Amino acid sequence: MEQSTSPRGLVQAATAMTLVGTLTAVSAAIARYPVYGGQAVRYAVAAVILLVVARLSERSRGPRTRRRLRLREWALVTALAATGLAGFNVCIVEGTRYTTPAMIGTVVGAVPVLLAVIAPLLERRRPAPRLVVAAVIVALGAAAANGLGGGSVPGLLLALGALAGEMAFSLLAVPLLPRLGPIRVSAYSAAAATPMLLGTGLLVDGTAVVRVPTAGELAGFAYLVVVVTVGAFLLWYDALGRIGADRAGLFAGLIPVSAAVTTMVLGLGTPSAAELTGALLVGCGVAAGLGGPRRSAPAVAVPPDQEPAGVTGAPCP
Template sequence: MTTSPRTRPARRPQSPPAAPPTAPPATARAAVAVLAGATAMGFVGGSVGVSAELADAPLAAAQALRYAAACLLLLTAARLAGVPLHRPRGAEWGWLAAVTGTGLLLFNVALVRGAGHADPAVFGVAVAGVPVALALAGPLLEGRRPRAGAVLAALAVTAGAALVQGFGRSDATGLLWALVVLLCEVGFTLLAVPVLARHGAWGVSVHTTWMATAAFGLAAVAAGEGAPSGLTGRHLLAVAYLALAVTAVAFVLWYSCVRRLGPARAGLLTGVAPVAAAVSGMLLGGPAPAPAVWAGIAVVAAGLGLGLLIREPAAVGAAPASGAPPRPT
């Protein structure tokens, strides 16, 4: 008697292992960074009219309230988003204090003190020089030589922004304050580069805003301004907008852009600020921009197009292209 051999059930084909998550393409990440930087500068440019509402407000008290509110917003948002914040250590305290002292403290003082010696357009032209300064100094800070194409693009953005802004009148003191404004704007970006890798955009924004709150608070007490009770409802609305849009949101967007693109390429986007100021003025009922302003906008756009197409080495603290998380520090 014979028995039939047992038949083994056919094995089901195993599905291949899931591929590890990969980071978005470099072009997509760069596009997001450009959008973040342009949005930040759009907020800054569109805030010109809002900042004018604080011309008769106690300076230190208003700024202390602004940065305190921004810091609380940043801390809350970081907690909700699960973003880790690190305590500064060693030389990081100095870098963060330098960012605060130049970009948040001295910058505002220079604008106020210089207002009696120069037209607003003079300070606008000073800020328009930021792309050239960052195109030259940014690569040097990273141990590289400035690239001719990047400098040429920055010159185009600066020239276009100057056309948009106009030139205005100034005495010698006003020109000195305008130079201070330029240096402070450059410092706000460049001095943050050494700490962006570890602290990221959120950390740098949080630490600089609480430092600015403390400094302006002490200045308010020293000047006899005391509590911000002297601020009117109009002042408080302006402070609220500056705290939310121009500080909490714009700081994170800007430093995210700098971290991804590097200071030289990100600096080109400062040319968006005067364009946003001109457009927002028209949307708020002001006169249409003059032909020279439209020409300046076109030159800014051409400079941005040229500069952002130039390939640069990976920026500081940028995530690896493979999608692997950076090493913890």
């Protein structure tokens, strides 16, 4: 299908990736909490919130809006949770044992390029040359902002795993959105990822997989659940349905920029020359990619009966 330059979709994609970028700085508040147990709790609470929102939506619009998962949809949701959520987190956490966060960020920064090429091919259309060039510029900016880190072969492989997970987070959701809508896709994937992360935590940390959080950790988890998970997921998946994965992927370059800004706002550091250069490149790339001709049809039709007033399109990886 053709893609659209829907202003709402563009704003939602930019906002979602900006919120995800705050994850790095805010995660400092929960750095001492068991990683996998913490992520399992995060997704479990987010899933409950999203399922409540979905149920309220069903009640307000009548029983005919309810969507039962088909076998293929169950498979897609499971794959999405295993790769885009649980797998992504495992690769990020384990990758930092072998390489620098900058190296992982640099590899994951290739997401815009890959989405600009792969997403159209999956829809049986040619990648837009303008978007491909713009995505390369955005990826270079993300690499610069991340400092072009280095590391070992295991670290590189885990970084590539994180890249694959980030790709799957968008591409596996695209076929689910037309029938389920962004709320249910977000809720089901978060719920499915919870036991996967909890199981990993039990293997790594044993009985210490979860504990009672401190006040600071509780505040950090609340932000991650409400803003970075519920809000960003809803915004991102709704944006995919409006502007397509290839065009939305350009905004993934905002993650390192947002991380740098958040770090500065929280008084944890000041942006380096590389980060400022990267931010400039990302801005140029996004502007170049969005400067193409407008097209009216959205890449994925999101059913209107999946959008309760005041939820979809306003708040979340």
